[in-house]
Amino acid sequence: MNGVAARLAGFAALLAVVFGGALTVGAAAGPAVGIAETAPAPAHGEGAGEHTTDMPETTTGAGHADGGHASGAAAAAKGLAVSQDGYTFTPLTTSLTAGAQEDFRFTITGHDGLPVTEYTEEHDKDLHLILVRRDLTGFQHVHPTMAPDGTWSIPLTLAEAGEYRAFADFVPAGGEGLTLGVDLRAAGDYAPQPLPAPARTAEVDGYTVELAGDLVAGAASDLTLTVSRDGEPVTDLEPYLGAYGHLVALRDGDLAYLHVHPHDGPAGPEIGFTAEVPSAGTYRLYLDFQHQGVVRTAEFTATTGAEATVSAPAATAPTPSPAHEADGHTHE
Ligand SMILES: [Cu+2]
Structure with a gap:
């Protein structure tokens, strides 16, 4: 997309984004996605993981509409x-x-x-x-x-x-x-890679990260990411940039950017986030976490469930994970 198109898309895309509790990672049985990298930096990579078969999940967008969000921006x-x-x-x-x-x-x-x-x-x-x-x-x-x-x-x-x-x-x-x-x-020669299928498990550098919760278009939903290594929960995550995890979500198609931050919580194995995505669609999630001095990035593809109706009355979002309530939406 050229800059002009991107700009136009930006103006057109006044879609609510609040990443809050429900991340509908679409279909299951996707490849475990992760970054099989060894570099000690939140670099990138595309680890071809093994396939895991999860329960297919389709979440209807029952999250709260959040129509009164303080800041449209x-x-x-x-x-x-x-x-x-x-x-x-x-x-x-x-x-x-x-x-x-x-x-x-x-x-x-x-x-x-x-x-x-x-x-x-x-x-x-x-x-x-x-x-x-x-x-x-x-x-x-x-x-x-x-x-x-x-x-x-x-x-x-x-x-x-x-x-x-x-x-x-x-x-x-x-x-x-x-x-x-x-x-x-x-x-140079550019060989674009297909987006990996939605998956709830990512492998990175010997770590396994499980994603629970579903993205809901137009509503806040809770996501929980659980970090383990060799089958053992990791309970001594280290603060990285003042938190135990940082999550960035990018929308497939235009790379709309969402930066989601964790709830206060223990140093693992679970990291809870509230996220809100502006529209139905497919998102790529990037979790940065630090353990034993190294920052790693676990990546997931996730899709939203049915789009929440913006005017719907507030309702409690389905909570597939521990009760992380929307925290006042101080996240961006
Ligand atoms: Cu940063």
Whole structure:
């Protein structure tokens, strides 16, 4: 998609997003998806896992409608626009060389056209940079550093050629949280990968992550991710960016961005999230978690159940997992 189309899509996509309790991972029997990577970074990869056969699950969207969500902006799909609310994501280079480490530099400009230099820290960082190839592979979640003039930079390697989307997730000082997106490209032969089938199990680097709960279009739903290794629950997860897990969801088709954060809870094995997706569809979920000093990313494909009716009366969402109630929607 070119930038103009992405921008138009962004404006058109005022769809509520709140990731809250019900993640309808569609059909079962998908391949276990994960990242079989050994690199000690939240890099990417596409681990071809073994097939697991779960119970097929179809959830009717019975979540609460959340029509009175405090902030329409917060509930909208994010990351579809390069410029929003007076802020613009300006990369200083948009072409990178596949397989080579290069400095990726950019600024966030504000209403006055000048680079923003003051941010409100969120999850331990002033700015979170997420990258993914447009086929939803190659996920990276990294943290650039900012020079005093407001120029951000990070050594970056796009392992494979292709079209990538970069998301800058930040809170300008005194402003609202924003996620802006821009396209990057790495020239070369591009062999897009098909999106793995929906699955409730992901394998990554010897860890198994199970997903419980269902995504519900237009409603908050609870998701629980349970981490184990060698069949044993992992109960000593380490805080990473101030939480035991970070979850990013990207919508298949346009890469609308959702960043979901965990409920307070123990250091595993379960990590609970409230998530809200704006529309029915297929999403790719990326869970970053840290154990024994290494951050890993487990990936899932999930589909929503029937779309919740926005005007439906509030109702209690089906709770397939421990009672994580929507927490006041302080997440973005
Ligand atoms: Cu981050």
